[in-house]
Amino acid sequence: MLLPGGLWHNRQRKRDFCFKPVTGALEFAIAEIAGQGFAMPEAVTKILQLALAQLGGEAVTEERVAELCIADRQFLMRQLQLHLGDSETWYSQTCRRCKASFDFELDLQALPVAEGDENYPFVEVELDKLQLRLRLPNGHDQAILADKTEVEIPAVLLKLCLLAQGREFDVDAFVANLSEAEVASIEQAMEQASPGIVTDIQVSCSNCSHVNPVYLDPYRLLNRGYGDLLAEIHRLARAYHWTEQQILALPAQRRAAYLAMIDADRGMSH
Ligand SMILES: [Zn+2]
Structure with missing residues (x-):
């Protein structure tokens, strides 16, 4: 199978991966890691390291899994959920307007996946005649961002992902001087360039037809537990x-x- 993004190694994009066969030992270990109180990014790295048989044609280490872009990590967590046989197709939702509970059918496998573009894993942004070059955030960045507040995240993310624009370039000073609009346009460019899986859908209530936003958690596997x-x-x-x-x-x-x-x-x- 192919990752929507892929590992960037030696100037090459390496996209193939495969999971190990499912055994009780694998299911058991996933439930244990999820229950051990790691921060989400760390739990995801440990679970994927354990479940993957190969990544980009190479052996799987926690370091390599952490180097994957966030979209690839989300994609893999959802694929692993399907690989373990959790392909439920009926979901329950409470309507925001009429408060009734309704069911809807959804095939996770059928949802579209956006692939990285020709610049992947880099993003180019034209800002006031200044050409900026960034890389997409990965699992390492995700771990750093995990304990930051929503207000802090944009600046921290930019400092992590902005690539030096020449020797004299001071990333901290540059980010501190950006306007809100500039930060927003950089974020938008990164979002557009990023591969991605569908996490937000709209579903009509079967009772009152109100259109409800529904969040499909890519890390749902973390709540799987031991099951049966x-x-x-x-x-x-x-x-x-x-x-x-x-x-x-x-x-x-x-x-x-x-x-x-x-x-x-x-x-x-x-
Ligand atoms: Zn309703």
Whole structure:
């Protein structure tokens, strides 16, 4: 599969990746990392490092995952959610106008993905006859921004991503002297150049037709928890006397097949 952005290594854009096969051990580890109280960017880096088999044709390290642009990290977290089999298609929402709860159908896989343009991972902005060059924010930047307030973020982000415009260029002084409108136009240019997945959609209420904004959290996987995993380990251990480690090593499909057989046996004995 291909990333919408990709790693920028040795002046090359490396876009391919693949996930490891799903085992209980992988599901277990994802739930544990998500539950350990890391800041979101750090949890995302750890989970992706664990779940990816290769990234840009190379071995997967936390460093490489942190070098991915934010859009790639969001894309991978959503793809991983689908890879684990969480492809629910029905969502529930409370209408902002009539307060009724309504359901809507959505296929995450069918949502469009915007790819990076020919300048990726860089962005060029023309500002008052000054040509600025920036890079798109990555996982390292995301970790730095995580504890900043909404007011601080634009300036901090620019200082991180603005590339030196010659030797005399003082990034801090330059950013401090930018007007609000200039900051806004740089931000807009970065947003336009960035690859991206869909996180905001509009859905009509089935009761009153009011159009509701709905946020599709790209990091939804962080709330997955153990699900049925512990109960499944318990049932398999009781039936076959395997250790927890042996059960967790099973590919998810085989685990499901054994659980189906246990159910079938139980059906026959009644
Ligand atoms: Zn409504």
